[in-house]
Amino acid sequence: MACIRRKMKTIVFLHVLSTVVWCAPPRCDPEDDFLGRFCKEPVPEKPKCMDIMMSYCDDMSYTHTMFPNILGHRTREEAELGPEYLLLSVADTLLNGQCMPDVRLLGCSVLVPRCEKEKMLKPCRSTCEAVRRSCQHAFEGIDMAWPYFLDCDRFFVSDQEGCYDPLEDLRVTQEEAQASLDFVPQDHHTVIQFSYHSNSQMNSLLKKTAARCPDISTTYSIGRSVEGKDLLVIEFSNNPGVHELLEPEIKYIGNMHGNEVLGRQLLIYLAQYLCSEYQLGNHRIQTLINTTRIHILPSMNPDGYELAAAEVQGANDHENEEASYYNSWTLGRGNAQNIDLNRNFPDLTNIAYSRRRHSRFRSDHIPIPDSYWFGKVAPETYAVMKWLRSIPFVLSANFHGGELVVSYPFDLSKHPQGQKMFSPTPDEQVFKQIARTYANAHATMSGNNSESCGNFGGQGGIVNGAQWYSIAGGMQDFNYLHTNCFEVTVELGCDKFPAEEELYTGWQDNKEALLTFMESVHRGIKGVVTDVDGNGIKGARISIKGVRHDITTAENGDYWRLITAGTHILTASAPGYTKAMKKVRLPARMQKAGRVDFVLQKAVDKPDLEEDFNIPSMGTYERFDPYNHYERYVSEQNQNREERLEKPWWWSYFSRAHGSSPTWLLRTD
Numbered sequence: 001m002a003c004i005r006r007k008m009k010t011i012v013f014l015h016v017l018s019t020v021v022w023c024a025p026p027r028c029d030p031e032d033d034f035l036g037r038f039c040k041e042p043v044p045e046k047p048k049c050m051d052i053m054m055s056y057c058d059d060m061s062y063t064h065t066m067f068p069n070i071l072g073h074r075t076r077e078e079a080e081l082g083p084e085y086l087l088l089s090v091a092d093t094l095l096n097g098q099c100m101p102d103v104r105l106l107g108c109s110v111l112v113p114r115c116e117k118e119k120m121l122k123p124c125r126s127t128c129e130a131v132r133r134s135c136q137h138a139f140e141g142i143d144m145a146w147p148y149f150l151d152c153d154r155f156f157v158s159d160q161e162g163c164y165d166p167l168e169d170l171r172v173t174q175e176e177a178q179a180s181l182d183f184v185p186q187d188h189h190t191v192i193q194f195s196y197h198s199n200s201q202m203n204s205l206l207k208k209t210a211a212r213c214p215d216i217s218t219t220y221s222i223g224r225s226v227e228g229k230d231l232l233v234i235e236f237s238n239n240p241g242v243h244e245l246l247e248p249e250i251k252y253i254g255n256m257h258g259n260e261v262l263g264r265q266l267l268i269y270l271a272q273y274l275c276s277e278y279q280l281g282n283h284r285i286q287t288l289i290n291t292t293r294i295h296i297l298p299s300m301n302p303d304g305y306e307l308a309a310a311e312v313q314g315a316n317d318h319e320n321e322e323a324s325y326y327n328s329w330t331l332g333r334g335n336a337q338n339i340d341l342n343r344n345f346p347d348l349t350n351i352a353y354s355r356r357r358h359s360r361f362r363s364d365h366i367p368i369p370d371s372y373w374f375g376k377v378a379p380e381t382y383a384v385m386k387w388l389r390s391i392p393f394v395l396s397a398n399f400h401g402g403e404l405v406v407s408y409p410f411d412l413s414k415h416p417q418g419q420k421m422f423s424p425t426p427d428e429q430v431f432k433q434i435a436r437t438y439a440n441a442h443a444t445m446s447g448n449n450s451e452s453c454g455n456f457g458g459q460g461g462i463v464n465g466a467q468w469y470s471i472a473g474g475m476q477d478f479n480y481l482h483t484n485c486f487e488v489t490v491e492l493g494c495d496k497f498p499a500e501e502e503l504y505t506g507w508q509d510n511k512e513a514l515l516t517f518m519e520s521v522h523r524g525i526k527g528v529v530t531d532v533d534g535n536g537i538k539g540a541r542i543s544i545k546g547v548r549h550d551i552t553t554a555e556n557g558d559y560w561r562l563i564t565a566g567t568h569i570l571t572a573s574a575p576g577y578t579k580a581m582k583k584v585r586l587p588a589r590m591q592k593a594g595r596v597d598f599v600l601q602k603a604v605d606k607p608d609l610e611e612d613f614n615i616p617s618m619g620t621y622e623r624f625d626p627y628n629h630y631e632r633y634v635s636e637q638n639q640n641r642e643e644r645l646e647k648p649w650w651w652s653y654f655s656r657a658h659g660s661s662p663t664w665l666l667r668t669d
């Protein structure tokens, strides 16, 4: 600090006196080291071994160190004031105890290297590499780069060069602990820890799970929350990252309301379960993953969760029952802008209602009105909308808490003044079937169990959304009216933030329902629409006679249509082609989707205008956010956002660091 002040004075004096005042070189920065500057300063002759005496490094397996250390800090004070030591002192908090003490001890071995007989010993590269392999995900989980001073190639050496293992003592302790547990038989079942997970723990656990099952799993982010947290999805499929022809895609979304948390936890457990059971040879899980592409977003609102979890924790700490109850029902519901995400989607239901008397109107692929983009669009909502449009989802469930019921579209009442008014979609029978699939497979939802909390057991644990209470801008209505996806809202229980002890019961109650629901995506019919040369036709419409809701084909002409058993008349149509019609009888209790393909002939004549008008143009639909309103909104309304994105939440820990700020902790990828 003194040096910086002196430097500033120097600049002032330079103008007046034109003299150069030499400021003592700062300690070795990574960049300086890279440039070969400052690091090769002459040092006092013959450095000697001395006591470590640094509190966060006092449990090393040795007691003596030497300065300058491996990073070029010339004294203990210099090392103590650097951002490297600061990181080691807060890493336990930042990483939520993950990878501790391994990361800290590894850092100490560079900062206060072992000294023996007046000689410095360097730590082993193999140790560093092992820690990095198992701990990199923890840093990724909080969006932090792997610290430069733990670069295994740069600061660590090999056995041949006479290295020592800084984690040796730790390993001995762990082996002793393991040995005392050795009587426990090796259990080949999925081990899940039924506890709550912070955002960073969740993300790192998802990445770890995908790393454990790399052949069937991967993670990807669909965007970031207001506070810059990744909205992380874990995907399961026998070909992760790729849409396969005719393979249906399903999604699960949890924690849309940040204070409704059971769904979030269930989805974290589900991911671990799918990975382990697949590897253990569970036939049911293998079949599911080999035939389905599953996308799981455990938290759509990580910012809200953080707020809710902090409040519940605070209330529990004070043993204030009333506060706990009150808080868990209110704080953190919205995102960090206090937007309720389940009211923030474009209200297409109103548009559908206003046009429903038009004879040619179909309630599907309704474009987003331009006016929507002038309102407040939450980044979480935007991320999910883009996601919905990028993958041909067939079926979805969105998990909430506060009741015990599955609610299905429409969520908006068909009459503006109509409270509790039954407001069905053209696919009422299909939605009822989908909702029952979950409710019936749930342990208590559909029964008249007096112990269950809900009001809907008497009606099978399902309800039409608007009949329960009407909302506009909800996600399930948007799914149905804008995409091919059929989504329902699952209310998992009356307690929005249950006690940790209840998480295991929650999993037991829902496990079968979660699996059965995913399997049910293989109902109805599916097929491919091609031209006479066998090329798939993208965007062709599949209509069912009597149902004013079409499904469109995906990139390679494949489609999925959830329908109930019975006889249906199907039509496939696409601009520039003649229509094709098929009569299909779908038996009850079909285990697999019936396959119905269509081959469309090129229309020879000039297209019949009347005919073409019946096929609404997809042109308007394709223009998602046509004028980049959202992008503009983000940059204009929230200049801070970019700054915040550059500087993650943990940055404040380093704002008072002496010397240079540790920009090396910011990820550049």
Ligand SMILES: [Zn+2]
Pocket: 257, 260, 400, 401
């Ligand atoms: Zn909710």
